[in-house]
Amino acid sequence: MRKLNERIIEAGLALCGGLTILTTVGIIYVLFSESWGFFSRVFFFDFITDTEWTPLFTQKHYGILPLLSGTFIVTLISIIVALPVGLTIAIFLNEYAPKGFRQNVKPALEILAAVPTVVYGFFALTVVTPFLQVIIPGLGSFNALSAGIVMGIMIIPMVSSLSEDALFAIPKTLKEASYGMGATRFQTAFKVAVPAAASGIIVSVILAIGRAIGETMIVSIAAGQQPILTLDPRDAVETITAYIVQVSLGDVEHGSLEYQTIFAAGITLFLFTFILNNISFWMKKKYQERYE
Amino acid sequence: MNNLRKNRLIDETFRYFGIACTLFGLVMLAIFIGKILLDGAGRIDWDFIMSLPSRKPEKAGILTAWTGTTWILGLTAIIAIPIGVAAGIYLEEYGNKNRLASIVEINIANLAGVPSIIYGLLGLEIFVRTLKLGGSLLAGAFTLALLILPIIIVATREALKAVPGSLREASYGMGATKWQTIWYQVLPASSGGILTGIILSLSRAVGETAPLIVIGALAYVPFIAKSPMDEFTVLPMQIFNWVSRPQHGFIVNAASAIIILLIITFILNGIAIYLRNKWQKKINW
Numbered sequence: 001m002r003k004l005n006e007r008i009i010e011a012g013l014a015l016c017g018g019l020t021i022l023t024t025v026g027i028i029y030v031l032f033s034e035s036w037g038f039f040s041r042v043f044f045f046d047f048i049t050d051t052e053w054t055p056l057f058t059q060k061h062y063g064i065l066p067l068l069s070g071t072f073i074v075t076l077i078s079i080i081v082a083l084p085v086g087l088t089i090a091i092f093l094n095e096y097a098p099k100g101f102r103q104n105v106k107p108a109l110e111i112l113a114a115v116p117t118v119v120y121g122f123f124a125l126t127v128v129t130p131f132l133q134v135i136i137p138g139l140g141s142f143n144a145l146s147a148g149i150v151m152g153i154m155i156i157p158m159v160s161s162l163s164e165d166a167l168f169a170i171p172k173t174l175k176e177a178s179y180g181m182g183a184t185r186f187q188t189a190f191k192v193a194v195p196a197a198a199s200g201i202i203v204s205v206i207l208a209i210g211r212a213i214g215e216t217m218i219v220s221i222a223a224g225q226q227p228i229l230t231l232d233p234r235d236a237v238e239t240i241t242a243y244i245v246q247v248s249l250g251d252v253e254h255g256s257l258e259y260q261t262i263f264a265a266g267i268t269l270f271l272f273t274f275i276l277n278n279i280s281f282w283m284k285k286k287y288q289e290r291y292e
Numbered sequence: 293m294n295n296l297r298k299n300r301l302i303d304e305t306f307r308y309f310g311i312a313c314t315l316f317g318l319v320m321l322a323i324f325i326g327k328i329l330l331d332g333a334g335r336i337d338w339d340f341i342m343s344l345p346s347r348k349p350e351k352a353g354i355l356t357a358w359t360g361t362t363w364i365l366g367l368t369a370i371i372a373i374p375i376g377v378a379a380g381i382y383l384e385e386y387g388n389k390n391r392l393a394s395i396v397e398i399n400i401a402n403l404a405g406v407p408s409i410i411y412g413l414l415g416l417e418i419f420v421r422t423l424k425l426g427g428s429l430l431a432g433a434f435t436l437a438l439l440i441l442p443i444i445i446v447a448t449r450e451a452l453k454a455v456p457g458s459l460r461e462a463s464y465g466m467g468a469t470k471w472q473t474i475w476y477q478v479l480p481a482s483s484g485g486i487l488t489g490i491i492l493s494l495s496r497a498v499g500e501t502a503p504l505i506v507i508g509a510l511a512y513v514p515f516i517a518k519s520p521m522d523e524f525t526v527l528p529m530q531i532f533n534w535v536s537r538p539q540h541g542f543i544v545n546a547a548s549a550i551i552i553l554l555i556i557t558f559i560l561n562g563i564a565i566y567l568r569n570k571w572q573k574k575i576n577w
Contacts, residue, residue: 002469009471013382016375017396020445023438024399027410030417085313092310107565109317114561116499118528119550122535123324126331126543156317184303207405214407216502217528221535241409241502248412248506254421262506266413270406277405281398 031270034263041257047264053227053238055261056247062261064268066227070144070237071269074219075212077148077233078155082208085152086159087194087201093160094167095185095193106164109157117154121221124150129222142224142236151218155208162207166200167193199287203280210276214269216241240269328554332547340548344514345530349541354549356513357530360429361498361556363517364526367433368440368497373490376441380448380486385474404442411439412506420507427508430520435503440493447489451482484571488564495560499553501528527553 039047042062050063089109093102129146133139174196178188194201224236225246238246244262252258343353379396387393415435425431455478463473479486504526511533513525527549534546 006469006471010382010386013378013386014392016378017382017387017445018392019375020379020396020403020441021399023414023441024403026418027406027414030414031410034417085316088310088313089317092307092314096307096310097314105314105318108321109314111558111561112317112321114495114557115321116501116528116553116557118499118501118531118535119328119554122328122531122546122550125535126547127324127327153317153320184299186303186306187299189306210405210407214409216407216409217532220502221532241407244409244413245502245505248508249511263413266410270410273405273407273410274402277402280405281401 027270031263031267034260035267037255038257038260038264041260042264051229053243055258056250062264064240064265066229067238067240067243067265068268069229069231070219070223070227070242071213071239073144073231073233073237074148074151074223074239075209077145078151078212079205079209081149081152082155082159083205086156086204086208087163089156089160090163090167090201091189091194093164095189106161109160112154113157115154117215117217118221120150120154121218124218124222136234139234140224140236142222142226143234144223144237145233147219147221147223148233150222151212151215154215154218155211158208158211159204162204163197163201166197166204169200170196199283203283203287206276206280206283210273210280213276214241214273216245220245240265325554328547328550331544332549332551335544335548336551340545341552345512345525349534349539349545352534352542352545354527354530354552356516357525357527357549358552359516360513360524360529361526363429363520363524364432364436364504365494365498367429367520368436369490369494371433372437372440372444372493375437376444376490376493377448377486379441380445380452381474381479383445384449384452385470385478400442400445404446407502408439408500409502409506411435412503414438415503415507425521427510427523428521429517429524431507432504432509432524432526433520435507436497436500439500439503440497443493443496444489447492448482448486451485451489452478454485455481484567488568488571491560491564491567495557495564498556498560499528501526501532504529505532527556 047062047064049065050061051065052061052063053066054061093105097105124146125141128150129139129141129143132143132146132149133141136145139145170193174192175188178192183191219239220242223239223242225238225242226236227238227243228235230237243265247258247262340353341358342355343351344355345357346352383393383396387396412435415431415438419425419431419434420427423431425434459477459481460473463477468476509529510523510525511529513523515522517524531546531549531553534542534549537543
């Protein structure tokens with residue numbers, strides 16, 4: 001009897017664990033089945049080469065490129081902000097800062113990661129954009145630059161925290177050898193520590209890129225809703241995520257081609273983040289083996 | 293000697309650059325909270341908290357938004373906590389070397405990286421359309437529960453991992469079964485860590501907007517939700533709606549609603565950090 005109970009409990013627990021697999025299967029099934037409907041009506045070739053995305057207009061075009069360029073430019077700006085700042089913070093906390101300072105600053109930076117993204121969107125629209133408009137005359141109230149910068153600020157703690165872990169994990173002897181040769185902290189950090197922790201730092205950047213690509217609210221609020229094929233950061237752009245939000249806010253009939261476009265956009269987004277996740281997972285595995 | 297001085301100079305310069313970068317994030321956070329307080333603090337009063345939404349900014353309130361957020365928080369917790377903790381227990385205590393566990397592990401790492409809006413698309417098809425829940429609280433709670441499951445599972449595993457083997461062995465030595473050991477010894481010993489993870493995951497759920505927009509949560513709901521099947525709005529939705537309007541009055545409203553949302557988020561995070569510190573101090577295996 002006792003044994004039976006134990007069995008039942010274990011099966012119940014396993015079921016809960018299995019539910020996570022079901023979630024993944026569900027996501028893939030939903031994205032594929034609805035996109036299937038989309039691609040039976042729109043040529044795949046047009047989808048990846050047409051330079052216009054206008055499913056909601058009378059003159060319909062279904063080219064994903066404008067959404068990709070919008071996503072790309074905002075992500076690029078955010079990484080340009082987050083990588084140098086985040087990596088410098090990681091090096092500073094690891095090599096320079098006194099221990100007490102590090103213990104206080106790390107949780108403070110984590111607050112940045114806890115703020116809801118809709119709040120960052122408000123920040124971009126009401127603080128950063130007006131500020132940028134002073135510096136760059138003629139800048140519109142919706143632009144890729146402002147959204148990208150704010151997104152960069154949001155992912156700083158992600159880059160700094162993961163990079164710091166990577167720097168912390170390298171063997172102490174490596175750094176001691178460098179100091180023993182008379183190197184300064186700067187030389188030790190950039191010639192020894194950073195190269196040794198390179199894979200961990202790259203993983204942090206890849207995860208940050210994945211986060212930036214999938215971020216929705218900042219771009220929906222501050223970047224605009226114009227799917228234009230452009231790489232000019234001053235333009236209003238529309239990202240994949242912002243498009244899904246735009247359609248979701250309107251009244252779109254279930255089963256219509258408009259409805260299916262958000263799944264086609266969604267599967268594109270999913271594919272990118274899936275690839276990035278797996279690269280980082282693979283790199284993490286590889287670099288863990290090296291030091292253990 | 294000259295070279296040495298140059299290197300020292302670079303070293304010192306980078307130290308200041310490091311301080312500047314560290315402060316950059318914190319200063320931004322300060323500017324940002326200051327700006328929101330400046331914009332929104334004056335608007336918060338009893339009427340603002342207890343009023344229904346309105347087309348006139350000075351009459352609009354957040355009653356439906358915060359009651360919706362409370363509903364969502366409660367329902368999501370009820371759904372996600374048992375499943376998440378159970379899955380964590382399974383992976384850590386039972387499935388150490390089996391195939392299912394290793395697949396689930398890779399899978400969870402992947403799920404944690406899936407953008408939240410994709411969960412919205414999943415919820416739209418499965419909960420809203422297939423299970424016919426519509427844009428209801430329940431559909432929203434199921435969607436958010438799936439979103440935060442990976443966080444709860446990972447936190448549960450970490451907490452269980454910290455419990456020493458000697459505790460388990462002592463329990464087995466007394467003749468307890470595996471489940472009795474987990475239920476009476478391991479879970480109480482790791483409850484602090486699990487609770488921390490749960491609260492952090494709920495704080496994430498409170499701030500989520502994108503998946504709820506996709507499943508069809510409404511920006512304008514003129515009544516308080518009375519059952520899980522009712523349509524709803526939440527604070528982040530209300531903020532998003534107000535931010536997108538041109539009138540200045542709504543921007544002020546948005547700032548005020550953000551203050552309330554941030555208070556909720558920071559309280560949840562504060563509790564989590566407090567629990568984590570207390571738990572780490574108390575337990576000295």
